[in-house]
Amino acid sequence: MTRGQIILRGLAALTGLMAILVGIPALAFTLGATPESLIPPLHGDLLIALHWAWQDGSLLTWLFRVLLWAGWLILVAQIAREVFAHLRYGAAVLHQRLAATGPRAWIASLVSSVILMAGTTSNAAPATPTTIVATAQADPSPATPNGDGAQVTVAHGDSLWSLAETHLGDGNRYPEILELNRHDIQNPNQLRPGQQLRLPTDAVQLPARSPLAYQIDVQPGDSASTIAQREYGDPAHWHRIWEINHHRPQPDGRVWRNPQIILPGWKLWIEPAHNAPESAHTTPRPTDNTRTPAPPPSADNDHHASPSTVTLPSGAVVGIGLATAVTALLIIGRRRRRARRKLPGTLHGRSEPRSSSPTLRALEYAALQAPAAEERRWTWPPNNAQLTAHTTAGRPVSLDLAANAGIGLTGPGAPSAARAIIAGLLTTDSLHPGQVIIASELLADVIGISDSQGITITDTIDDALTTLETELARRSRLLAEFEPDLGDDTALWRAYQDSDPAEALPEILLYIAPSRRANLRLEVILTLGRTRGIHGLLHGPWPTRLEIDDSGTITGATGHDLLGARLETLGPLEAADILATVNAARAESPAEPDEELPPAPPPPSLPAAAPVRLAVFGPFRIYVNGKELDSGLRKLSRELMAYLATHPGGTTLDTLQDQILPNTPFDKAKSQIQTAVSALRAQLRSLTGDADAAFITYRVERYQLDPETVTTDLIELDHLIASDEPSTSLIELCRPGEPLADDLYSWAEPVRESIRQQALNALLHLSRNTEGHQAIDALDTAVHLDPYAEPVYQRLIQLHTDSGNPNAAFAVYRQLRAKLADIDSEPTAETDALLPIRRPRPHR
Incomplete structure (x- = not known):
């Protein structure tokens, strides 16, 4: 409420009070109801006088005059009482008046409006020889700690004693406040309203609110409980209003000191119903003495930071929550496409990985860097929008x-x-x-x-x-x-x-x-x-x-x-x-169209005895002289090896920065990559004893694995496919499962899909060219490689049915149904038709 509105309301209230104090007596005199007329005409016996007064109607007239003047006197007494309460006790009794109903409430409202107009700032009598007032922060947001502690704003009547008593718990600690503000306080016995003072770091009762809080105007008759009922639906939540508004300056210069006392015209901050208030009583403010030092930055953790926002290529900003939700849907969508993908069972090379859009890449990268959260599917009831x-x-x-x-x-x-x-x-x-x-x-x-x-x-x-x-x-x-x-x-x-x-x-x-x-x-x-x-x-x-x-x-x-x-x-x-x-x-995914697959690769050269072998199937692993290197390697070095293992043709520094460190400035990313390569070479040279080996070469501005010292299981896969005679070695090669499993690399999914498709078709080819357990073993390995590929299940159901094992066929079908249910899908009619018909057993 503005000052002008307060004045207008005060003038209206003053008019109402004058109408009561002057208007009623004027009306009484006009009607002839003077105070002298209230004396009853007693002639002789009282009963006889009352009898004749009743007979001629004068008794009712007299009673009306008595009631009129008695009512006026009561109103005058009530007004005087309210004025005294405001001027003597400030707001100490106003809550009780405004919480009442009837004349008592509206008289209190009139008096308070007039006093607000007059700008009266008197309040409760002090309990100490000094003038006691409460404090509040000028800004409605929480005070910001500085080098000396929190800041507060002096309100009318504040004293050093009252500040210490309110915020430090003991008035005797006022010298600490004086010492912190010695150059700002001219007279310790008289503080200036509006003055900013610093408090010690252990100060309490500093109101705090969230940025979502909004303001309301206190109306006549309001109390903390009635406002809590109106805003939160429960009067017991009045303490939430108190915690973020106590000791705040109000438009009339007063402050809220007592949770039971508020004045019309005050402005109170209200937290949204779903937000828990931040209370200074329960959550200590961080200070320099309690702050936990942050770990020093390193090349390894720099690109794994997880901010709360994601900046998209267009400059738009979204939260990490949206990035995580979109990434979860991306994973589901990919699984649904894999379920409907056609697998011809031919031998072919790896297709070119299909990258996501820049928007989806940025969201997926941010989600993968964020701390892992508990996976929850199909939550219910849902959260509010x-x-x-x-x-x-x-x-x-x-x-x-x-x-x-x-x-x-x-x-x-x-x-x-x-x-x-x-x-x-x-x-x-x-x-x-x-x-x-x-x-x-x-x-x-x-x-x-x-x-x-x-x-x-x-x-x-x-x-x-x-x-x-x-x-x-x-x-x-x-x-x-x-x-x-x-x-x-x-x-x-x-x-x-x-x-x-x-x-x-x-x-x-x-x-x-x-x-x-x-x-x-x-x-x-x-x-x-x-x-x-x-x-x-x-x-x-x-x-x-x-x-x-x-x-x-x-x-x-x-x-x-x-x-x-x-x-x-x-x-x-x-x-x-x-x-x-x-x-x-x-949406229900249609069957994927036939895809033109690349021809089988030429037979690659296999190094006779490369000391380093990289395994891409299953979790990425590095073997040195037959022993797995599972510790002591930088995360970035490990990711570089995985990327180069899945890109045998090598790659440029620009591509590495874009794929592995997309949110890092190029110069910084270049330095980190070079440092990671150097550290990797040093460690592999130490483990192999070959001080001249490069392991990762850099020629014509391209990084590439050295084929003389490093081999991969993908090279072995290409060799088996190029030989046109896949054998049981293919099964053992693919048995560890999904490529780069459990490796949260943002660039990995398109590469993973290309490798998976090549291996699945090779395993299907093997199952069609072998018989018995070897064919079933090849298909079981394919299911482990991609548990959502329905064509693999179809082939496995057909094999079990043809071999006279219907129970195994139905077990495979149930496994498929369970997997497809995870992505809100189900087997096609084509798969259902492959199931053997269960004939009823004849009665004996």
Whole structure:
């Protein structure tokens, strides 16, 4: 509330008080109800006088005059009492007045408004000889520690004693504050309001809030409990309001000292309902004395850092959560393609690896560098849809869309932010994935999104609202039949979802442009729907609104304090890449078309006795003179060896930097790679005893493995395929399993797929040219190499059926079903047709 509003309210309250104090007596005199007329005409016996007064009607007139003056006196006494309470005790009794009902409450409101207008700043009488006041920080965000500790702002009436008592727990410690601020305090007995003072590092009771907190105005009759009831749905949460607002300066110059006492016109910060408050009572502030030193940077850990944001090639920024979700969908999509891929069983060379788009590569790289999280598939009930921003310090903050009946996005960055929010909802791996409804094709064109898995684009706004009204009615009906009464609608909704996971009740996000004709209807849907899993994102102004610039930075906000934070954003092409990933992971994949495979490679030369052998099948391993080198090797050196082992033709320094260290500046990456190669050579020379061996050569600006000293199992694979007579050696070569298994290299998946395809076709070829257990062993190895390749299972089922072993055939089929269920798929009709028919046994 502005100062002008306070003055206007105070003038209105003063008019009301004058109407009571002067208007009622004036009305009484006008009606002839003077104080003298209150004396009853007693002539003789009292009973006889009352009898005649009743008969002629004068008794009622007299009673009316008595009640009029008695009521006026009561009001005057009440006003005097409130004025005395405010001037003598400050706010010490105001909470009790405003918490009451009837005349007592509105009289207290009138008095408080007049006093606020007058700017009275008196408060409770001090308990010590000095003037005691509380302190507050001028800025609503937490105080920032400096070299001497936290900073606070002096409020009216503060003293060094009161500061020490409030923040240090003992008034006798006031000399410590004086010593820290000796050059800033002119008179220790009189502090200036608004003055910034430093406190010792162990100061407590420093209010803190998250960047998502928003302000409300205290209204007459409000208390901490009633505000908690209104904002959180539970009056017991009043302490959350107290913890982030106590000792904060208010517009009238006062501060909040007592949790039971607040004044109309004050501004209080409110944490969103889903955010736990940061309390200075429970979480100590970090100081120089307790800070844990960070480990020194090294070439090995520099490129494995895991920031909370990912910068895409276009400059857009998203969170690591979206990167992880997209990477999980990428893995599922790849497995689904492998399941439907055709395997002709021919001998061929390795096809050229197909790289992902730059956007997907950046997201996958960031996800692989992030700390491993517990794998959770098809979570239920789902989390509320979130809008995620990142502070200048890099800390993510989330705004729960369910806490608002719609959020409007405006400014040039609104379409980019909308794409990121939509992508975040669609990529969440839920039992029933989220759905997005875009109201009109025109709006879909604005953000560059077309029909996709999980997205519905309606022809008109009315069509979108009608769809949501129908869904809202269905959800409300289901909830009405649900017995538990948990009080909170959102908790009740989650409990219902948890009670019947088979009922498809996904999170729904409506993306719509505000329309005067439809706004009332829209507001009803979003108000009711926010506790039913239906949320609104509006392309335009709305009561709760964020204004976003081109970079995604929030430059204006209503309802939430997010100024300066940067929203996650996506460009049209980046969003298209992510939506294509969603389609590949969730839409039913058709059979992969026939692929033109490269011819079989010429027989490579096998070194007679290379001292170093690199094994690509299974986890990447390095053998020196037949013994595995499992320790003492830099991570970057190991990754370089793996990359060169899978690229026998060698590669340039530019390519190595792009594939292995994509987020590292070229000069720094060049230095790290050269250091890793040097360290690798030194270690291998020491282990082999060959001081002249290079192991990795650098000729014509290309790094390559030295074929005289290093061999790989891929060279052996090429030799077996080129001989056109794969033998049991092929089975042993592939038995360790998937190439580069358990190695989280961002460049590895396309290479892994190329090697896997070559080996699978070679094993299928071997199974068709051998019989019995050797053929089955080849196919079992192929299943271990790719547990999702349905053509391999088909061949294995056929072999068991032809050999008269139906139980083994059904066991293989069950294994296939279990694997395909992991990617939300199932065997094709072609596979079902291969199963032997179980004939009923004849009765004996």
